[in-house]
Amino acid sequence: MSELLFLIGGWFGMLVRGSVLLQLAILAAVFLLHQAWKRRRRPSLASWLPVLAKLVAIGVLLLAAALVALPGMASGLIVLVAELLGVWTALDGLRLILRRFHDVDAVESYWFRAVRPLFLVVALLLCIDRFDGLQAIADVRLIEMFGEHFTVGGAVLLVSLPYFLVVLSELPVLFLGFLLQRLMGLSAGNRKVFELIFRYLLIGVGVLWLANQVGLNGTAIAAIAGGLSVGLGFGIKEVFSNFVSGLWLLFEGSVRPGEILMFEGDPVEVRRLGLRAATLWRDRDNVELVVPNQTFFTATTTTYTGTDRMRRSEVQVGASYRHDPDRVIAVLEEVARANPRVLPQPAPKGLLINYGDSSIDYALRFWIANPMENGGICSEVRRAIWHAFQANAIEIPFPQRVLHNADA
Amino acid sequence: MRVSALDASSRHASRRRFPVGRPSGVLAGLVALAVACGGCQRLPVNLQVSISPGAGADRLSRESLNRLASQMAREFMQNNPGVNLHLRYIPEAQVLDTLSARSSLGVGPDLMITRAAPAQALAQKGLSRPSDLGPAQLDPLAIKYLPGFRQGHRYLALPFLVQPTLACYDRRRISVPPQRLDDLVHLAGEGKRIGLPLLFNELLWTSTGFGAEDPLIRMLDGAGSSGAQPGLAPADHKAALAWLQWLYRANVEPTLKFLDNGDDLVQALQSGKLDWISCNATAIRRLRRDLGANLAVSPLPRTNDGEPSRAFARLLLISFGRDSNPEERRVAQKFALFVLNDFSQNNLMERAVGNMPVNQTVIVPVKNSPELAAMEQSLASSIVPNFRSGVGVTRSAQPISQVLKQAIYGDLSPAEALKQIEALARASQPEGQGR
Numbered sequence: 153m154s155e156l157l158f159l160i161g162g163w164f165g166m167l168v169r170g171s172v173l174l175q176l177a178i179l180a181a182v183f184l185l186h187q188a189w190k191r192r193r194r195p196s197l198a199s200w201l202p203v204l205a206k207l208v209a210i211g212v213l214l215l216a217a218a219l220v221a222l223p224g225m226a227s228g229l230i231v232l233v234a235e236l237l238g239v240w241t242a243l244d245g246l247r248l249i250l251r252r253f254h255d256v257d258a259v260e261s262y263w264f265r266a267v268r269p270l271f272l273v274v275a276l277l278l279c280i281d282r283f284d285g286l287q288a289i290a291d292v293r294l295i296e297m298f299g300e301h302f303t304v305g306g307a308v309l310l311v312s313l314p315y316f317l318v319v320l321s322e323l324p325v326l327f328l329g330f331l332l333q334r335l336m337g338l339s340a341g342n343r344k345v346f347e348l349i350f351r352y353l354l355i356g357v358g359v360l361w362l363a364n365q366v367g368l369n370g371t372a373i374a375a376i377a378g379g380l381s382v383g384l385g386f387g388i389k390e391v392f393s394n395f396v397s398g399l400w401l402l403f404e405g406s407v408r409p410g411e412i413l414m415f416e417g418d419p420v421e422v423r424r425l426g427l428r429a430a431t432l433w434r435d436r437d438n439v440e441l442v443v444p445n446q447t448f449f450t451a452t453t454t455t456y457t458g459t460d461r462m463r464r465s466e467v468q469v470g471a472s473y474r475h476d477p478d479r480v481i482a483v484l485e486e487v488a489r490a491n492p493r494v495l496p497q498p499a500p501k502g503l504l505i506n507y508g509d510s511s512i513d514y515a516l517r518f519w520i521a522n523p524m525e526n527g528g529i530c531s532e533v534r535r536a537i538w539h540a541f542q543a544n545a546i547e548i549p550f551p552q553r554v555l556h557n558a559d560a
Numbered sequence: 561m562r563v564s565a566l567d568a569s570s571r572h573a574s575r576r577r578f579p580v581g582r583p584s585g586v587l588a589g590l591v592a593l594a595v596a597c598g599g600c601q602r603l604p605v606n607l608q609v610s611i612s613p614g615a616g617a618d619r620l621s622r623e624s625l626n627r628l629a630s631q632m633a634r635e636f637m638q639n640n641p642g643v644n645l646h647l648r649y650i651p652e653a654q655v656l657d658t659l660s661a662r663s664s665l666g667v668g669p670d671l672m673i674t675r676a677a678p679a680q681a682l683a684q685k686g687l688s689r690p691s692d693l694g695p696a697q698l699d700p701l702a703i704k705y706l707p708g709f710r711q712g713h714r715y716l717a718l719p720f721l722v723q724p725t726l727a728c729y730d731r732r733r734i735s736v737p738p739q740r741l742d743d744l745v746h747l748a749g750e751g752k753r754i755g756l757p758l759l760f761n762e763l764l765w766t767s768t769g770f771g772a773e774d775p776l777i778r779m780l781d782g783a784g785s786s787g788a789q790p791g792l793a794p795a796d797h798k799a800a801l802a803w804l805q806w807l808y809r810a811n812v813e814p815t816l817k818f819l820d821n822g823d824d825l826v827q828a829l830q831s832g833k834l835d836w837i838s839c840n841a842t843a844i845r846r847l848r849r850d851l852g853a854n855l856a857v858s859p860l861p862r863t864n865d866g867e868p869s870r871a872f873a874r875l876l877l878i879s880f881g882r883d884s885n886p887e888e889r890r891v892a893q894k895f896a897l898f899v900l901n902d903f904s905q906n907n908l909m910e911r912a913v914g915n916m917p918v919n920q921t922v923i924v925p926v927k928n929s930p931e932l933a934a935m936e937q938s939l940a941s942s943i944v945p946n947f948r949s950g951v952g953v954t955r956s957a958q959p960i961s962q963v964l965k966q967a968i969y970g971d972l973s974p975a976e977a978l979k980q981i982e983a984l985a986r987a988s989q990p991e992g993q994g995r
Contacts, residue, residue: 165606228664
């Protein structure tokens with residue numbers, strides 16, 4: 153650590169050089185002006201004004217650099233910042249363009265989670281490299297671990313790489329999934345499986361590379377794995393169980409993103425299958441349920457999308473005893489056939505299911521294409537039955553109780 | 561559960577209003593801190609020293625010099641409290657680009673230790689400044705080779721250490737080292753395994769006896785500094801051709817091998833694959849570790865006329881950076897004088913075999929050390945590059961080495977090879993000679 157402080161102390165000596173101070177003062181002045189403008193105008197995230205303002209700032213910086221260089225003074229720091237600002241402005245412009253063609257939330261999310269942090273890290277590393285050489289600081293030893301020296305470079309990698317592995321792996325994986333889908337005609341579900349597995353692979357390889365880079369040799373990794381196995385046995389077995397369950401479910405294909413399941417009496421759509429848990433979306437109240445993967449692994453899972461996506465629905469209704477059951481069934485089947493969201497094949501089927509206390513009970517069974525739309529379609533069919541019964545003078549009776557007075 | 565665009569915008573907006581972490585604030589704070597502390601008297605002086613002893617094949621000398629420089633820095637800091645020395649190792653191939661980039665920011669090093677060719681390039685590009693040290697400080701040190709770096713009344717660089725080229729051999733295989741060039745080929749004929757480098761500047765000593773060395777050096781240094789095209793006179797042309805033919809014939813001997821560079825030769829001698837090699841003196845330490853008492857060193861074989869062969873010695877130079885403030889410059893000059901004084905030069909010579917002092921007041925104990933004796937003897941006939949002569953050979957070494965390789969293996973006739981060398985010499989002339 154003292155070596156690192158000694159090295160950083162050396163930078164201070166360079167910072168107080170007159171030419172560097174002048175450049176820093178110019179940069180500070182330009183940034184303060186830019187910030188003051190931003191505070192006054194408060195441009196929105198979708199506005200092109202900040203891009204224009206940055207272009208003006210770049211112009212001012214380059215002009216200042218040229219003026220500083222006139223008497224032969226160093227101006228590279230100003231030019232470097234102007235270059236970085238140029239790249240940043242180009243990225244910002246790209247973000248604004250992408251907002252027009254893609255989902256705004258997705259663009260902003262990727263911008264704030266991936267592009268901005270990555271740019272900041274790259275810019276910082278570039279500045280250090282130009283200033284004093286990246287290798288010089290990366291090689292500074294912090295502590296000794298498993299007989300290997302843990303360096304500043306290793307520490308930076310350890311902190312930043314996992315984050316960027318997780319965040320940045322999204323985009324290439326999506327692209328690969330799209331490519332595979334186009335080339336191999338994969339279903340949406342299979343595409344998501346491929347994407348997820350490829351992403352795990354990418355992250356896994358990245359983590360192994362990271363372990364190697366930070367100086368963990370094979371023996372050290374074996375020692376950690378040994379310790380981890382004890383940990384798995386006691387403390388984090390649930391986490392590991394969920395992880396293995398998630399992988400198994402992916403390969404098995406019973407719970408994949410896009411599948412429709414019956415969960416706690418409601419149809420739900422699988423949104424994500426993560427390392428620990430699956431995220432399910434329930435239509436009726438628009439909630440996302442985070443369910444540990446091992447739930448699906450150990451309990452019976454009802455799926456509507458195992459071999460096809462059709463669901464057989466059923467509506468029950470009672471009709472008075474005085475109506476001919478054949479006529480009632482014909483009306484019911486006609487009602488189902490008339491609904492555009494009911495599949496014509498397999499054909500709707502009316503059934504007499506019981507002679508009840510006050511009515512003959514019928515069931516109308518029909519097939520629908522989207523299991524998640526069951527509630528809405530059933531409602532439509534029930535409403536249509538009411539109108540059809542009205543039109544055909546079919547009574548929907550309700551229980552009646554006739555009281556006889558013995559004295560009378 | 562989705563976050564609407566409005567929610568996201570307002571979240572980001574609230575983030576913008578949060579004042580901590582603004583780059584302008586950080587920058588302003590930094591400037592204020594730097595300005596405030598710039599006037600502090602108790603701040604240590606941080607001296608940046610870049611070291612580029614050589615690239616690729618010069619790993620041996622790099623390790624040696626790194627160790628030495630670290631020792632010197634520690635000693636200097638002990639004697640000068642309040643001074644921090646920061647050493648940075650930059651590969652020779654990157655030294656110009658790296659220092660140019662740093663200097664453009666205003667953060668170039670205060671001192672640069674390089675070989676002669678990069679030092680000249682640094683001076684030509686204005687990345688180094690002539691030394692302010694005058695005769696009062698330099699004359700007592702009696703620095704060798706100094707006039708070659710003079711520009712007007714000042715010096716563009718100061719010689720620091722010199723590393724001569726020798727013959728290293730395994731005394732179990734060769735009891736008496738070859739005295740003349742013909743003896744070398746004769747030894748190879750007897751089955752002794754001889755190794756020579758394929759690097760032009762490291763092989764040039766074999767041309768001394770043919771009379772080709774000086775004309776080639778002159779040509780590569782830019783015989784046309786007066787405006788004429790560099791080239792060889794007919795007699796010199798003939799001498800150079802004779803040398804190239806000798807190289808080709810030498811390669812016919814199955815036990816005389818040409819390896820790519822000095823590092824490969826050292827490894828081959830270490831592993832017992834070769835019996836005799838030409839080597840830089842900085843390799844002795846490493847060879848001694850593996851061969852022990854079986855390692856012997858001697859000056860390189862003389863020419864067939866008995867004249868000493870003139871090999872290129874490596875000269876390390878100290879150049880002063882252009883971005884230093886007056887205090888840094890003062891301390892940098894103090895450090896330069898420190899490493900050039902008798903004590904430091906003597907220490908450098910004793911601590912790392914292979915480095916010879918440039919301070920002429922240092923007595924080289926030749927009687928106690930056969931290695932030092934060989935080095936001293938070799939140095940007496942060495943060509944030590946300076947800004948006036950010899951730098952062109954190092955500068956053009958890589959492309960000419962490729963031509964030599966083709967000539968030695970018969971892919972090019974000696975005449976064709978010489979034509980290409982002359983073309984390369986013309987192409988490699990810098991626009992201005994830093995004189």
